[in-house]
Amino acid sequence: MTLMLVVARLTSRQLLGKKRTLLFGLLALMPVVLAFVFRLAANDLGYTASDADSRVFLPDDAQWVASALLATIIVGSLLPLAALIFSTAALGSEIEDGTAVYLLSKPVPRWQILLPKLVVAWLVTCLFVVPPAVIASIVAFGADPEAFPASARNRVGDANELGIILGFSIAIIAGAALYTTMFTFLSIATTRAFIIGLVYVFLWEGIVTRLFTGTRIFSVRQYSLGIAELFGNMDTAIFDARLGGIAAVLLMLAAGALCYWFGLRRLQRWEIGEAG
Amino acid sequence: MTTSPPPPPPPPGAVAASDAAIAVINVSRWYGNVVAVNDISFGIGPGVTGLLGPNGAGKSTMLHMLSGFLRPSNGEVRVLGKSTWQHPDMYRQVGLVPEREAVYPFLTGYEFVLLAARLQKLPDPEAAAARAIRLVDLESAQHRATGGYSKGMKQRVKVAAAIVHEPQVLLLDEPFNGADPRQRLHMMDMLRRMAADGKTIVFSSHILEEVERLAENVLVIVAGRLAASGDFRAIRQLMTDRPHTFTVQSSDNRRLASALVADPSVFGVELEDGRLSVRTSEFAAFTVALPKVAQAAEVSVFELRPTDESLESVFSYLVKR
Numbered sequence: 001m002t003l004m005l006v007v008a009r010l011t012s013r014q015l016l017g018k019k020r021t022l023l024f025g026l027l028a029l030m031p032v033v034l035a036f037v038f039r040l041a042a043n044d045l046g047y048t049a050s051d052a053d054s055r056v057f058l059p060d061d062a063q064w065v066a067s068a069l070l071a072t073i074i075v076g077s078l079l080p081l082a083a084l085i086f087s088t089a090a091l092g093s094e095i096e097d098g099t100a101v102y103l104l105s106k107p108v109p110r111w112q113i114l115l116p117k118l119v120v121a122w123l124v125t126c127l128f129v130v131p132p133a134v135i136a137s138i139v140a141f142g143a144d145p146e147a148f149p150a151s152a153r154n155r156v157g158d159a160n161e162l163g164i165i166l167g168f169s170i171a172i173i174a175g176a177a178l179y180t181t182m183f184t185f186l187s188i189a190t191t192r193a194f195i196i197g198l199v200y201v202f203l204w205e206g207i208v209t210r211l212f213t214g215t216r217i218f219s220v221r222q223y224s225l226g227i228a229e230l231f232g233n234m235d236t237a238i239f240d241a242r243l244g245g246i247a248a249v250l251l252m253l254a255a256g257a258l259c260y261w262f263g264l265r266r267l268q269r270w271e272i273g274e275a276g
Numbered sequence: 277m278t279t280s281p282p283p284p285p286p287p288p289g290a291v292a293a294s295d296a297a298i299a300v301i302n303v304s305r306w307y308g309n310v311v312a313v314n315d316i317s318f319g320i321g322p323g324v325t326g327l328l329g330p331n332g333a334g335k336s337t338m339l340h341m342l343s344g345f346l347r348p349s350n351g352e353v354r355v356l357g358k359s360t361w362q363h364p365d366m367y368r369q370v371g372l373v374p375e376r377e378a379v380y381p382f383l384t385g386y387e388f389v390l391l392a393a394r395l396q397k398l399p400d401p402e403a404a405a406a407r408a409i410r411l412v413d414l415e416s417a418q419h420r421a422t423g424g425y426s427k428g429m430k431q432r433v434k435v436a437a438a439i440v441h442e443p444q445v446l447l448l449d450e451p452f453n454g455a456d457p458r459q460r461l462h463m464m465d466m467l468r469r470m471a472a473d474g475k476t477i478v479f480s481s482h483i484l485e486e487v488e489r490l491a492e493n494v495l496v497i498v499a500g501r502l503a504a505s506g507d508f509r510a511i512r513q514l515m516t517d518r519p520h521t522f523t524v525q526s527s528d529n530r531r532l533a534s535a536l537v538a539d540p541s542v543f544g545v546e547l548e549d550g551r552l553s554v555r556t557s558e559f560a561a562f563t564v565a566l567p568k569v570a571q572a573a574e575v576s577v578f579e580l581r582p583t584d585e586s587l588e589s590v591f592s593y594l595v596k597r
Contacts, residue, residue, distance in 0.1 A: 002394075002397075003394075003395060003397070006391065006394045006395060007395075010380070010383075010391060013382055013383075014380070014382070017382050097376070097378040098374060098376030098377075098378045099378050099379065099380055101345070101372065101374045101376075102379070102380070102388075102391070102392065102437065103395070104345070104364075105343065105344075105345075105367050105370075105372045105374075106364070106367050106392070106395035106396060107364050107365050107366075107367045107368045107395075107396065107397070108364060108395055109364065110364065268362060269347070269362070270345075271340075271345060271346050271347060272340045272345035272346060
């Protein structure tokens with residue numbers, strides 16, 4: 001345990017002390033800004049609690065928050081990007097610059113190096129994604145819930161704001177765990193982890209899984225959305241995941257275990273780069 | 277201590293693979309179709325051993341296999357009786373100084389060495405870190421971030437981290453890179469002391485003078501094969517197919533030259549500006565014959581000096597062969 005704490009402390013200093021982390025912090029504020037703009041636009045167009053009909057040109061709050069803000073912007077972009085940046089920095093950058101040797105040349109079982117690195121990358125990812133998601137949702141729903149009775153706030157279905165926020169928060173936490181495990185494995189296996197990760201997130205998950213429904217079982221985003229639906233208790237009119245909640249949980253567990261196992265195996269057999 | 281084949285008797289410092297702290301047994305390593313190390317066997321005992329070879333010869337590959345960071349494609353590498361591949365436990369007894377300069381730039385020198393001490397699960401990591409930093413003479417900079425260190429300071433902090441647990445075997449890849457002359461001497465002294473304490477130290481270097489000054493034994497790898505191993509002077513002596521050249525100072529160089537040319541161990545003499553150079557292909561026979569010939573010619577020999585005994589000369593010859 002002590003050894004893992006030593007590795008975890010080192011990793012947290014690695015991740016939180018970098019300029020890119022600060023830059024990512026600014027990026028993480030974008031959903032909050034978007035939510036604020038959405039809220040202002042809604043109010044300017046006369047979207048009030050007593051005038052539900054004036055919202056005809058705007059998506060419903062709940063629908064916009066769930067599908068656009070949380071599912072697309074946060075789970076679809078911010079989460080995988082954060083996981084990719086922090087996972088590849090947690091171990092991959094050490095492997096790349098050669099400092100990994102200082103950890104790997106110690107009498108420490110490799111799983112005690114991998115696990116704390118994964119946990120720290122996961123926690124930092126959550127730190128940069130969950131609070132913006134929650135704050136942005138609250139901003140988008142309106143700062144004063146009393147001003148927006150449920151009947152007026154939601155044109156379709158039952159919004160269950162708290163459920164949406166809770167469901168997506170759990171989804172982000174779960175998704176972050178799998179993304180970090182997967183990207184960490186990638187960063188051990190290849191020096192091009194970042195590029196491959198970007199291709200996976202924006203090409204595979206962003207385009208291919210939308211075009212071909214069958215591929216959703218290979219999409220962390222779809223697992224996360226399934227989990228959001230499962231725990232969010234949302235009306236399907238507000239948000240409809242393409243993967244069932246239970247299936248999403250099982251697939252996520254299986255994929256996570258597989259990525260961890262491959263990552264550990266790769267780290268145990270890790271060889272230093274070619275040399276003269 | 278000889279060119280291969282045939283296999284040589286073990287030289288001082290080099291030991292039979294079965295008894296050695298480091299045993300390399302028929303090891304090969306290839307990358308696709310490229311053979312980096314080709315069927316090498318040797319044993320290394322306590323003391324300082326230098327690993328030599330031109331770029332791409334396979335010496336770094338060998339050092340990485342010794343440190344457990346490369347799997348031999350064939351054969352076995354054992355350190356202190358244990359296979360190095362996939363046995364992180366061996367690092368309790370092994371310290372490694374990698375060639376790459378990078379250290380964690382956000383850690384201070386002390387924190388970097390302390391990290392190593394903690395990962396080694398030492399009972400008093402703070403004291404061990406302070407001792408290691410003292411040994412490499414880095415106390416004045418220990419609380420500065422390593423990101424601002426010079427190359428030489430980075431080397432020293434890497435060495436401190438590698439010796440913090442007082443390993444039985446220390447492997448260093450180009451440890452003198454970037455170190456200034458004073459730091460080099462200091463590090464050499466430290467390594468000599470460790471060797472005197474019975475530690476096994478293997479280092480690679482492209483600076484032959486350093487190897488010559490520090491290493492008791494050398495391992496020369498050329499084109500993936502072990503060209504020679506052992507005391508480099510002994511290696512040189514056994515290269516009977518290459519003439520040795522000596523300069524001789526005597527009371528009468530001309531008379532000594534004419535006497536020596538008649539000796540079967542000598543096949544060439546040269547007198548230039550009053551200086552006598554003698555070439556022989558039989559080192560041992562010549563050293564025995566010279567006093568006798570000089571005495572018979574009634575010439576006093578003041579000095580006998582080999583002119584091509586430098587490690588560079590030996591190394592160049594091995595590479596060209």
